[in-house]
Amino acid sequence: MSISVSLMLLMQHTVTGDRAHVKPTNIGAPDYFHKVVDCQWACPAHTPVPEYIRLIAAGHYSDAYMINWRSNVFPGILGRVCDRPCEPACRRGRVDKEPVAICRLKRVCADLKDDIQDRLPRAPEKKNGKRIACVGAGPASLTVARDLVAIGYQVTVFDSGAAPGGMMRSQIPKFRLPDSVIDEECSYIIDLGVETHYNHWVGSLSEVLAEGWDAVFVGTGAPRGRDADIPGRLQAAAHIQIGIDWLANVAFGHTTSIAKRVIVLGGGNTAMDCCRSARRLGGEDVKVVVRSGFEEMKASPWEKEEAMHEGIPILNMLVPKEFVHDNGRLTGVLFEKVRAEYDSKGRRSLIATGEPDELMECDEVLVAIGQENAFPWIEKDIGLEFDKWGMPVLDPETLQSSLPKVFFGGDAALGPKNIITAAAQGHAAAISIDLFCRGKKLQERPPPMVNLVSQKMGIHEWSYDNQVSEEERKKVPVKALEKTLKDIKLELELGFDPFMACAEAERCLNCDIETVFTVKTCIECDACVDICPTECITFTRDGEEDDLRGRLKAPAKNTDQALYVSDALKTGRVMVKDENICLHCGMCAERCPTGAWDMQKFFLQCAEAGTEVRKT
């Protein structure tokens, strides 16, 4: 059978001769349409974003929340502090000034939902007898616990803190993420029946292993802040603090004030949290000083904006050289002025400009120049391999370490990232642990659930709102600055109200409603080509992809975005659609006289632990 098929293909190839052509797009492969849903593709946990945004527009907040909860576990938390890789990916950003406010819409469903307790899964009465230990109670561990408890595992979480949440509780300022939100979303998981041991410092992995767990998950984060090892560090130590440690002290109320003049070193999101917290604890002259340029800073653009909105200047291209002190009393920091130079490979080096060094006076310094992993509690002789950077050697897909029983996730696994990555890795680790405990191969992982269904309701009626909103991105209302700068626990953002949420949700282009083309019904009348507002459809002779991209009605320059190429049509031409700037408005399908174009909803949900691998 397969031989005759390949023979036929071979013959076809000879018949078509030496004419260059690309393979018709295989829209049956789940990744093809998944990639068109840019936000979902960019989300590490592959949250079905357009689906929950439509539910928000319809006022179905609890349904929207549950879609999020299943994928990313902490919708209320992530709706406030997510790193939002989805937003730079959002298609709207390619045809409009700004992308959809996906992150803040997520908060809306958390804020406006009803009681969802009865929608949560219930752990089976009868356990499967497997016991799992999770070290750390941060987002990765809690995700593992949720996924495994729900399918009958007994999961025990250990954490040195007094409450669950990990860095979400200890490092993120309360004015961005109130404790009440963390408490609520952690309790949804703990209340499923997770055994917890708080205020419990795990000092030895070998001791944990000796307790006979069926698997151990390590989700201990990246707990060590990098230090600035420059002259004066030791002498002025009393006035220099490591950013994440200081943030934890602030979060737990141990630190309640700071000096008037503060310099924050570093350009990441931790630096932004430090400077904004310092402003609220009495810092009057707070500034952020960064080695790199403004654009290259690691902090998210919106976090930089928020810091500047609070009157905090960000000074760039300055490398700290010395902590200047007067007998141990810090008086300032000396900076060398630099400029960036790039070599032929695009690597950056910072070159001194030769201008005189700049002394900035200050009373206190917060060092937020990076975080490191630390595993002092893992013995080096128990067979768990570490690489030369001190990171555990892992299979990046299964997250299994060289000790088969031990799995990693979150910042502890592949280095510091963010909460949404931790949740995604938690899901992956839970699948691995489940497969491991059932004695199955970890590489044979359950596939995602995928569905593709026509949205046609009538001649010009679709089950989604295909009118493209032309409104601009809505800004989240905030409390008055005078008030919020006085109370470090007062949440700054108010969140969208239902009307703003609906207007913002309507900006979503519904990229999951896919344009599906059927060759055999097309009569090549050009109606779709003529109506497409962004000119993304072309009927042309076949060719190699690069050649095709240049020959389209509007050249397809974004090579990250696929071309949808059909089989040969009656005239021998092919239909080529550039997915890059399709508005998913459905006009091609409305104009098609034969229904060769149809709008079909693509829904993909990642597998969870316990999903069976399909037999092929």
Add this chain to the structure above:
Amino acid sequence: MTYLAKPKLLRADAPKNTLGYTRRDYEGAISTLCAGCGHDSISAAVVQACFDLDIEPHKVAKLSGIGCSSKTPDYFLGASHGFNTTHGRMPSVLTGAALANRDLIYMGVSGDGDSASIGIGQFAHAMRRGVNMTYIVENNGVYGLTKGQFSATADKGSKSKRGVVNNDTPIDLVALALQLGASYVARSFSGDKEQLIPLIKGALRHRGPAFIDVVSPCVTFNNHAGSTKSYDYVREHNDAVNRLDVILPRDQINTSYAPGELRRIVQHDGSILHLRKLDTDYDPSDRVGAMNHLQERHALGEIVTGLLYVDSSAEELHRHLNTVEKPLNQLGDAYLCPGSKALEALNAALR
């Protein structure tokens, strides 16, 4: 058709012409024709042609009669002048407008019913008078608005959707235009924009009556087996005599052709018509030859397309009537009312 207006969102790299307009700026209201109507493709071709020629939309007047085709001027050039006349009367209204203001570009849009039935007299006289216009007939061979009866251009022997065979002899508007003195005559197909767009561009830059017959399938009533105006039939029987490129004086010519392959015609405004020959024996300056060729091919069931005839030295109505150079609305009082002495002199001349 669709109920929704096209969203205004544009791709960031949408091309602009030298006036700074995008193609979208040449569009009109959303079409209410049937989905897949050939007429919408013709509208899109007009949009592209005007964009390419850097035409200022307010310098165009688009006039039409009644019918599906005559609705289309609403769907392109939304910022141009428009006049939807009574059935078949577009040519006379257009003639009047052209006489009053010769500075505008006149585009008459009509259909096979509007021009070959009720308005055939008007069509004939606009052609023979030499009105400076682009006359586009969107020809689908049926009366779409009244549910698909044969029109006067339906071929003898072709079948209606219900299976009725047409026994009447068709009117070939191209043949009539040639006979009546049109100085730019072309035929094209709505499903072949590569051919159609340059033909419209050439017509818009032509001085004198330019006629384009565009076969435009009616997807609802005339796109079945047995029809001679369906997408499939026209594609199978399309016999193109040449391919046109319109070169503006500002454009650089980069292509080269072997001798005999290309015919170069300079129009009065300096634009150049590059005709790539597909039929080596075909001569687009030979009016009688063109008429014969059409008849021969039609007898074989072929549809001859391309630029069939062009006379770039032809004169037009204003010259024939020796009218004033300026549009009437720009003539001052002194010019329009030269005073009693002038009147007396005129009267004296007539005594």
